[in-house]
Amino acid sequence: MITFEQVTKRFPDGTTAVTELDLDVPEGEVVVLVGPSGCGKTTTLRMVNRMVEPTSGRLFVDGRDALRIAPHELRRGIGYVIQAGGLFPHRTVTDNITTVPRLLGWERERATRRARELMELVGLDAVVADRYPHQLSGGQQQRVGVARALAVDPPILLMDEPFGAVDPIVRARLQQEMLRLQAEVRKTIVFVTHDIDEAIAMGDRIAILNVGGVLEQFATPAELLAKPANAFVADFLGEERGLKRLSLRKVSEVTADPGPVVGADASAADAGRVAAEHGTDWVVVVDDDRHLVGWATVDELGDAARLGELDLQQPRLFVYAENSLRAALNAMVSSRVGVAVRLGPQGTYEGVVTHEILSAELLR
Numbered sequence: 266m267i268t269f270e271q272v273t274k275r276f277p278d279g280t281t282a283v284t285e286l287d288l289d290v291p292e293g294e295v296v297v298l299v300g301p302s303g304c305g306k307t308t309t310l311r312m313v314n315r316m317v318e319p320t321s322g323r324l325f326v327d328g329r330d331a332l333r334i335a336p337h338e339l340r341r342g343i344g345y346v347i348q349a350g351g352l353f354p355h356r357t358v359t360d361n362i363t364t365v366p367r368l369l370g371w372e373r374e375r376a377t378r379r380a381r382e383l384m385e386l387v388g389l390d391a392v393v394a395d396r397y398p399h400q401l402s403g404g405q406q407q408r409v410g411v412a413r414a415l416a417v418d419p420p421i422l423l424m425d426e427p428f429g430a431v432d433p434i435v436r437a438r439l440q441q442e443m444l445r446l447q448a449e450v451r452k453t454i455v456f457v458t459h460d461i462d463e464a465i466a467m468g469d470r471i472a473i474l475n476v477g478g479v480l481e482q483f484a485t486p487a488e489l490l491a492k493p494a495n496a497f498v499a500d501f502l503g504e505e506r507g508l509k510r511l512s513l514r515k516v517s518e519v520t521a522d523p524g525p526v527v528g529a530d531a532s533a534a535d536a537g538r539v540a541a542e543h544g545t546d547w548v549v550v551v552d553d554d555r556h557l558v559g560w561a562t563v564d565e566l567g568d569a570a571r572l573g574e575l576d577l578q579q580p581r582l583f584v585y586a587e588n589s590l591r592a593a594l595n596a597m598v599s600s601r602v603g604v605a606v607r608l609g610p611q612g613t614y615e616g617v618v619t620h621e622i623l624s625a626e627l628l629r
Contacts, residue, residue: 266293267289267313267324267421268288268290269309269323270287270322270324271285271322272286272322273286273319274319282303283309283478286478288480290455291469293453295468296455297458298455299457299458299461299473300473300476300481300501304475304476305474305478307425310455310457312324313331313421313423315339319332326343343423344415344419346424346425348425348429349407349410349430352413355397356397358389358396358397359394361398361413364413365413366416369417383416384412387412387446388408389405389408404431404439407427407428407430407439411443415450421453422453440466443467461502465489465490465509471489473498482498490502490506511623512591515589515590516618518590520622522617522619523616524543524616525548526549526616527550528552529550529551529552529571529573530573533563536548536550536561536566546562547562548563549606556612556614559575559577560578560579561577581596584607584608590618590626594623604619
């Protein structure tokens, strides 16, 4: 959808912001540009819609030479989102969203109908339609900015640090909302951030840029974390690269260990035998429908004839198929026995995720 061929941007003061960039942005994917200050992230983004003109090289958008297209025509197919949405403070939410449709000659009724559709799509309550930006929270302002960018259904979205002005909790929610939205609308998105964790969460592919707009590596998040191209990339990814890799894998992608599990009708003696077979000093207790009753160490069971009658301990955290392996590690750290208990959608016991399972994944 977007192709950079040997694109360079050099400003009049001699500063080179982007150096001979070769980059392909596949249709329908989120490509994240990330790197230190001065690496040309925003400059690269703004060259796509010609808010910044390349000094040399070629740039293609949807197969057409972007430098031969009038900027106003090019921008009709490109939505643009910046920090805090970049909203017009004197316009209501509806008027902000309908800015481009109205400029293109849409009738007010049609534009307003489109605004309502988009508000629902991005998770905005209809009651804010007539409010002004200063009456909205940071998260709401950002949603309005996204809705405005989608108003005329452009195939391309440019997003420049879109969630950088909100607190971490709201930021995480907006990231999830944006991923949900992308699953529905499948736009080609170029996304700028300085946060490598956000890049990993949001990107189908990540371009890591060095100072001067030098492309150091362009790959999927999994490829980047598994095989950094050089020391610069490895340093930028950080020392917790293994933990970041775990955040990309779901619990459903590994086979849970059955664990030392016994039925609610089992005795303490039965539990002791099962624990010994598994090399543990604890057991998990389930009922006839495989619902978790609780867990206990063998020493705590005494000479109980039926474990289901005891006041058993409950895991502090559970994990489910859709959770990440990083969430499983967090559950392990919170567990007295160092495992994460996995439950099914109906609360049924599906086994445990162990340190050995996570270690094997990191070695793959």
